[in-house]
Amino acid sequence: MKSVNRAKLDLIIAVTAFGTIGIFVRYINLPSSVIAFVRGAVGAVFLLLLLYFRRTPFRWASVQPHWKLLALSGAIISFNWITLFEAYRYTTVATATLCYYMAPVFVTLASPFLFHEKLTPRKLLCVLAALCGMVFVSGVPQSGLPEAGEATGILLALLSAVLYASDVSINKFLDQVPACERTLVQLAVAALVMIPYILLTEDVAAMTLTPLGAVLLLIVGVFHTGWCYSLFFGSMTYLPAQTVVLFSYIDPIVAIFLSALLLKEPLGWSGILGAVLVLGSTLISELPVRAAAETK
Template identity: 40%
Template sequence: MERKHLIAKAEIVFSMAVFGTISIFVRNIPLPSAELALCRAVIAAATLLIWQILTRTMVRFQDIKKELPLLLLSGAAMGVNWILFFQAYKYTSVALATLSYYFAPVLVTVASPLLFQERLTGRQMFCFVMSTLGLVLVIGVSGGAGAGDTAGVLFGLGAAVFYAAVVLCNKGIRNVTGINRTYLQFLASIAVLLPYVLFTGGFHLAELPAKGLASLLVVGVGYTGIAYTLYFSSLRYLKGQEAAILSYIDPLVAVLVSVTVLAESVTWLQAAGGAMILGFTILNELKPKGAA
């Protein structure tokens, strides 16, 4: 079991680090955000279908029919989440888009008592307030952020809302787990995104240059199909808190990529706000001493 645990930790660390560098390739794909999200879902679903065929783990309808509504809802939310997140990249830096996106765990914490009758502790309320103050600094109400930054951060926050919806839906899905759940959510995303793309501008894949097409394949196969497979495989052998803490490798890597690779600027106030969002969200994930 110890060996499996170490492999699981390596898988989640690798997948989170990979997720943190996705912006390098997304920047090279000149497609509308909705079309990019649709292509990502199609390529990833095809990748997972091949994996299921090879491992003989195909989903049976009788196993999912009771939870199909939640699977469809979570998949639709995932598709909208991707659209808004990619849209955030078009308006602001990768660092600010990612930091605002990682407000999602805070939203889950606040929504859980309302939806699942979970008790909200004083510490969780404190973390929520401080993370919200961090978000205010990231948005730049003091005037430090331009209109583009503000729009980008708001798109990132919108993506966080829909990612929180995915997480909350998944709490109610108990009989479909891991890769099968993700595959079905990809299919639901495709079902929602396809008509949206068709009626809001159509397809532009034929216009993609070779570099853009190669980047799209990398995002679909590597960053979505393979990385999601590794991520969900790792969860089987990790404690929830352990997985939650390791997931913050993603925004940390994204910020480093934004500043060092993409040479994007972040003000000191925005950096402080981002540190508050991540710091208090991580604090919220940590169990108090003596807790079960």
């Protein structure tokens, strides 16, 4: 049986890898929809092979009663990826990642209506702090209103955050479906949804892929999606949800660091303050009440 320490290591590897995906996407010379299709298809095949080599049968009986929600979730995932990958092309990886991490805020705002959860004063204060942080992430206090391209990237990343929040909300109703089967179906549906979308919106015959782009695309599909998703969801079986939430913040920290180091995309004082407000408020919002009280 996997130990807790091994599960933590797997989780760290997965969330660290998630923080690097923006760097890879930047250098793949294909439309975002095609990258999303390959990511879903390769990831689904990888998980299917993983089940096969582990001699674990696919439990269709646990999937069938929830296939409508799984299909909806998979479709949302595909457009979540498209909007995020497009955001990387218009704004910095750091800014897009920080906008994307507004997803917990959107889930918090929707929870009283969807899950009848009480919006406590602490959570409401965290939401307001995160929204204030987004103003700083946009760069308005430092440089004024963003240019059209930058504004487009921010809006696309925020749309991606809304889609991700929607997917998280749907998955709250799918906790009876085993993690591997759930993820496999969602990735397969995401790939299938992209096929007609690509045929209707892209000139497939005119697409070209450089050798570097092909290697990076394969890495995004096999490593970032297939292997890291299996590590991520596998670790959730052995770790408390709170640990998973806390370790997930490695993702944006890595993305911000690599954005500055490799792409020379510094945040500036406005972005740094915004990052502290967005990530800090969402982290505090997820902490148990007792833990939050102990930090005062």
